[in-house]
Amino acid sequence: MTTAVTTAPAETVARPARDAPDTAVAFRRLAVLPDGLEKERVQEEVLRAWLPMAHRIAWRYRDRGESTDDLRQVAALGLLKAIRRFDPARGPFEPFAIPTIRGELRRHFRDRMWDVRVPRRVQELRNTVRAAYVDLANVPGSPRPTVTQLAHRTGLDEEQVREGMAALESYSALSLDAANGDTGGDADADGPSLADLMGEPDDGFQLVVDRESVKDAVRRLPQRERAILYLRFFEDWTQRRIAERMGISQMHVSRLLTQTCARIRDETLQMAEAGGRC
Numbered sequence: 001m002t003t004a005v006t007t008a009p010a011e012t013v014a015r016p017a018r019d020a021p022d023t024a025v026a027f028r029r030l031a032v033l034p035d036g037l038e039k040e041r042v043q044e045e046v047l048r049a050w051l052p053m054a055h056r057i058a059w060r061y062r063d064r065g066e067s068t069d070d071l072r073q074v075a076a077l078g079l080l081k082a083i084r085r086f087d088p089a090r091g092p093f094e095p096f097a098i099p100t101i102r103g104e105l106r107r108h109f110r111d112r113m114w115d116v117r118v119p120r121r122v123q124e125l126r127n128t129v130r131a132a133y134v135d136l137a138n139v140p141g142s143p144r145p146t147v148t149q150l151a152h153r154t155g156l157d158e159e160q161v162r163e164g165m166a167a168l169e170s171y172s173a174l175s176l177d178a179a180n181g182d183t184g185g186d187a188d189a190d191g192p193s194l195a196d197l198m199g200e201p202d203d204g205f206q207l208v209v210d211r212e213s214v215k216d217a218v219r220r221l222p223q224r225e226r227a228i229l230y231l232r233f234f235e236d237w238t239q240r241r242i243a244e245r246m247g248i249s250q251m252h253v254s255r256l257l258t259q260t261c262a263r264i265r266d267e268t269l270q271m272a273e274a275g276g277r278c
Contacts, residue, residue: 020050020053020094021049021050023046023049023050023093024088026042026045026046026049027046027086027088027093028088029042030042030043030046030083031087031088031089035247035248039247040224040246040247040248043080043083043084043247044223044224046083047076047079047080047083047223047224048223050079050083050093050097051076051079051223053079053094053097053098054072054075054076054078054079054097054101055072055075057075057098057101057102057105058071058072058074058075058101058105059071061105061109063121066108066109069219071105071108073226073227073230074104074105074108074230075101075104075105076223076226076227077104077227077230077231078097078100078101078102078103078104078105079097079100079101080227080245080246081100081104081245082096082097082100082101083097084245084247085100122163122164122167123167125156125160125161125163125164125167126164126167128154128156128164129150129154129156129161129164129165129167130164132145132150132153132154133145133150135153136149136150136153147161147162147165150165214264214268216267216271217263217264217267217268217271218264220267221260221263221264224246224256225256225260227246228242228246228253228256228257228260229257229260231245232257239253239254239257
């Protein structure tokens with residue numbers, strides 16, 4: 001079982017740990033092996049060996065609105081990227097892999113984070129920053145409070161202040177009775193209300209149900225198949241780009257996707273039938 005580490009230096013200082021296995025021999029083999037099944041097999045062995053470290057890094061990004069499973073999957077993709085790029089002649093693997101994994105996680109939050117999916121910790125930051133902002137803004141003749149001033153007022157660092165301010169924007173909302181374009185909620189303003197402009201039910205919501213239905217089957221997939229599914233259906237990568245990332249042929253990616261989707265479909269149908277008989 002991987003032990004969660006909470007001190008910041010653990011991510012930046014290279015040191016032996018329980019989740020830092022000795023894979024030097026495997027990396028030397030990868031450096032000379034040609035593309036093919038044998039190289040894929042060794043890469044997968046190295047990936048499994050270093051997964052505890054990737055999961056430890058992913059754990060640090062908890063409580064930011066994403067599930068642990070999703071964070072682990074993103075960290076595993078970063079680990080795979082590091083394995084494929086690593087040159088054993090340049091030093092140990094861990095100091096090279098950690099920034100790559102962290103970068104993958106940060107890109108995930110930057111590109112896919114939902115505007116209003118705010119965890120409790122960020123809600124508390126939001127409330128603290130909002131109270132300080134109101135106090136500073138109410139001082140007669142004072143300009144708009146800066147991040148530095150808010151940090152000094154709250155005792156937070158500037159990054160936390162920015163996070164709280166972003167949460168303030170995420171929670172902005174208008175009454176459905178407000179006129180289109182009116183931020184004051186005046187129901188008597190000219191023009192249709194926001195409620196009048198709401199669209200019809202979206203069949204895409206069924207995708208949420210479908211995603212929940214296949215979640216258990218996806219979790220049982222091997223790490224590589226899960227990574228390929230994630231890149232294809234969540235990141236919208238082409239099969240060619242996935243093949244280049246994985247170091248395999250496009251035909252192999254296509255075959256794995258077909259087999260994996262069939263497996264998920266069969267397992268999900270079996271579970272549905274079993275549930276219906278209960």
